[in-house]
Amino acid sequence: MADPTPLLSQANNTPCDTTTQTNEQHHLPSLGSTIEKCIGEINWSQFLQAVLISFVWIFDAQQTFITVFTDAMPSWHCTGEYKNLNQISDVRSNLQLGPTIKIQNDCYSATSFNDMCNLPKGSWAWDGPAQTSMISEWALECENSIITGLPASMFFMGCLVGGLLLSTLADSSSLGRKNMLFYSTLLMALSSFLTTFSPNIWIYSSLKFITGFGRATIGTSSLVLASELVGKRWRGKISVIGFFCFTIGFLSLPAIAYVNKDSSWRNLYLMTSVPTLFYCMLVKIFVQESPRWLLVRGQKEEAIATLKYITSITQSNLNLAINNMSSNEEENNLNVDLFYALKILMQKKWSSRRLLFVMAIGFGVGVVYYGMPLGLGNLSFNLYLSVTFNALSELPSSLVIFLFIDKFRRRIALLVFCIISGVFSVMSTMEGEIWSKMQIWFELISFFSACTSFGIYLIFTTELFPTCVRNSALSMARLAVVFGGVFSPLLVGAGREYAFLCYGVFGLAIGFSGVFGVFLPETKGRALCDTMDEEENKGKLSCDILA
Template sequence: MDLRFLEVLGWFRAFSDMYLRGLCLSLESLTFLGHASWRVLYLCTSVPAAVHSICLLFFALESPRWLYLQGRNQEAIEVLKIISPETRAYLESVSSRLPRQQHLEQAPRYTIKDLFIRTWAFKRIIVVMIIMFGLGMSYYGVPLAVRDIKLNIYLSEALNAMVELPSFVITPILLESFTRRSSVLVNALVGGASGVLCCFLSLFGRTKIAFALELVSFLCARIGFNLMAVYIVELFPTCVRNCAMTMLRQALVVGGACCPIIASIGRHVPSLSFAVFGFAMSGFGLFVLLLPETKGSSLCDTMEAQELRDKALKISPSF
């Protein structure tokens, strides 16, 4: 997968995330300047979210690969015309050579069950979920525990929202320059080490340096999510890719659900929660060594094609 894939299919996602980061910054400013009530905050979060959802309805495009697998060839061609940099006359001729709906109806249908009944897919999705669980703990927990660092809470939260913006620049560079496994592994180790150092420096009163390391740890958690979102696209074929992405996000949310309990540790032992989040990110990040390297490999559409490709690349049958 090259950067052109991210540029063509991910522009609206990047815009959406930047929009949400700006919303977070504006909410921090609103709370800091006006000490708004919870009703005002609910209104400020609900209305922009509704507008964002409406924009998705009109501007987000369906995946051409998925449309093709569903036999909706004409719709797939129309999407390709929209995202093409210029008019592609050959797309019309391609449409006539695509298999018709009745031929595709004879092909097997895949569901989320296929992720669990095939050994290699089950092991991959479990490893991915373990990694995302650790990233979710850090991504949601580190900003929650920032109150343990004796700094202005409003400024701290605003900077945590702002630090996500560089991740959209750093992630494509890592994807282009390094392998998938090494990028995820090094990122997890750096983020985990930053969290542990943040804990000790905060205990010794070096609050400014500790806060800088907290921002690094949070940035690494965000970059790790971006890297895994691309990695999982290459690990699973089109027929179950949406299901795999759903499991990835579910693991992220479950990790986030556990972080308030860990963050509460800081009330008794200040900043200890940063060390816990750091060890979680690094420890669970080591599981990426169990996944195959996929950089430069082609995307498959079916489970059988994925198995044949992995066999051709001499990837371990277990993973």
Template sequence: MADYSNPLLSSSSFSDTAAEEEQGQEPPPSPAKKLPSLGSTVEICIGHLTWSQFLQAILVSFAWIFDAQQTFITVFTDAQPPWHCTNDAACSASANICDLPAGSWAWNGPPRATTVSEWGLECANSLVAGLPSSAFFVGCLVGGFVLASLADSSLGRKNMLFFSCLLMGLTSLLATLSPNVWIYSVLKFLSGFGRATIGTTALVLTSELVGKRWRGQISVIGFFCFTFGFLSLPVMAYLNRNASWRNLYLWTSISTIFYCVLMKLFVTESPRWLLVQGRTEEAVATLKCITSITQSNLNLAISNMSHKEETWNVDLFSALRILLQKKWSSKRLMSIMTMGIGIGLVYYGMPLGLQNLSFNLYLSVTFNALSELPSALIVFLFINKFNRRTSLLFFTTLSSVFSLMATIQVDPWTNLQIVFELVSFFSACSAFSISIIYTTELFPTCVRNSALAMARLSMMVGGTLSPLLVSAGRQNKFLCYGVFGLGIAFSGVFGIFLPETKGRPLSDTMDEEENKEKMNCETLA
């Protein structure tokens, strides 16, 4: 339900002109005026929020469920299972398992429960034991860089989302056949490579299917889906606790592949991207399917707009080049990426670090997943009231404070570590969601997916570093939660270098956004 206080080309004017044409009359000459831009035209063409748009957004957002499952699945598949002593004379429950003689201890469950117990990694070098998780995040880094521009250039939003989900699903399915940790790590790398652009492309596609009034709320649907995906893991892991870790990959990969089929059949391409690419007929057909605007009004609106497709966006890295060539866009990109490193460090690191707390792993992961629900709900309800910069600074600061408090080792504060961790993670989730929405508003359609991919790429940098800090934090919690807190506090400061975008319509071309930037500078001056 878009809110247009002063439309450049109203839907009523479409109807009047169309009626005159149908009666064989020439429309009265209009005074010379600036033709409406692509952005304002699409806003009017999209019209009120329809059930078709809403259902499209829901279906696209489901991709976040499978994204979350593959991101955090190693919390259970690669964990060290609990063990017990079989020879009390030679074994102590508080001893290091690697210092005990063979045969004096045994796993509580079957040896195939996790990769650690199946492949005997309990005493392996920390780099080897953590290799699958690190390979996944490295794959996300490489995939985010290599695939960053494809959704803006050749593939488009829908095809990029389809191929990313399919690659992630197929490699996760193949992971069930892994004979050793090395093959498993290669498959995790490929899974991360495919997963890199799923959240980015899904968010961009949903935001471009609706008008500006509903953009924030519709975007948050993906965050709810991510939470449900995260929350499904401890449930599946608990049900699978006496079986092989391979079952978790089997269940999640088959559902991902099935989703790919549904998406290919029922999801439409972004009309904004189609218009930017000059594919007008396809854009009109898409708009006709998802809006209540008539065919004649659609054709008239689009034929009267002033827009020419972006001819420079022709190869893989052209979008990234143009982002760095413009001073205003490069400044925004560097600021949002610096923020992403700190936010990603906490967002991906906190769940991995739960093994360092003396608390039940299934419950702690469940509590972390549940803490994403109020975070997504707050963003959903108040995103149109939040100033982006202020809210980011608030949540990053709050996360920092409670992450640092989680390092306190003095009673009674030690017993509250899980509470501090949950508040810090909740705040990081809120900052994550707002920063993603903020990024989609900072950059125009022609480079939006590329910019968002780079922002998420920076979060993957934080995610790649987090397993190393979690490993170091087993002996000294400050090296885990303390560094998390300092990292996200430092990153939040960079929000002051970005313009406020609350309530501002999306731009579609670099020139359009640059003109807005100049107008803002003139206003401030």
């Protein structure tokens, strides 16, 4: 079968439209194959661009999991004996303590924050300064979990709204991948910086919503931009750089929090937001726009300039590329609405089906990926160590993807790691003296598998959709992951009373979600497509070969 017609050789067409091809056009190389030849083998310029673009994942991880420490319930201790006998009687009644318990033991017998709230004021105190957590600073220790969990919930709600409203801007608007990355990161950094001045939980929660709103498209824009700057041979490995950076960001949090354990929780936001602001300057100055996106938008001169900057393309190959891309002298300056790319995705039966299956997988992965770190407080293990171990488990996960992504069949690998994560998550709910000691190891294996599933899932999604809708499709995929994360705090809260409602439900969600990957086409070793026609024709060709 002949290659599909290159997009820019079709006059008066939008990037994702289906058109009738002439016999002459059938002999022209596709846009995707032309760009692959231009990009060629990876060089230092492309590698450094990918590293700089992927560096944003460090700050993304910090803002995603920072509430594990800033919103944590601090440890507390008893201060002495009660002096009022009426108080002693009341406390014994509330705590259902026996009459033979010593007065001082009334306090020591209180093992939870619910018990602590029944103790007289002055009988207990925080182990550290009150400003180490927003809970202790604003005296929220006796508030219900809806209030104390509001900032984290608002962050994920912001991610949902931002993912929905901003998902198509990098495809449908004139912003592009680079500007979308810049403005999203800047909004996240500024709102995080302003969080340090929050006077109460309501302002704090509002700023967390804005932070989540800005953060919603950061990972998507970064992953798509980095993958579109290199050829298919290095696409998977370059994508893993972002996962490594996310791990570094996650791993930096317990270190920053431990150093800051006797200081204000506001310092964590200050120490993570200021470097992000400096990073935004670097993006604006040094990062190049995706040549694929520029060509799809009809900006041939800018695309050629970018190719000259990031590749060592020879003048002869460049002239060939210019001839292939310049059949249409009129630029395709598109005037489309905000949800144009999503409309194109839903109009095609094959693309809408792919998107539905992808989002089903993302929901299950998101429940575990975001829920497990939030649920570490339910385990009988040191919080700093457990968060550190979880962050460290992302390193071998990224390494596995980096080393074997070119050998993985995407569908099978996704299914296997989802099932492994689900099985060990359920096992971490088992009770008993021996099983309780094994909980943290079961949780780590489950989280490692979930991280690996998440990485494969993102790479798989970028390969399933063409350039003209890739950013929108990946944004919707991440939106499904965040949607799963919205339910995670609720399950974590329920798991404090019934363990299975936390890690048990986590396991069932991710285990069943992996099955949907079987219904998606395999993308291992395929070149990226740039138009809907090209992707559809490639899918038909695959079906013909299988038949």
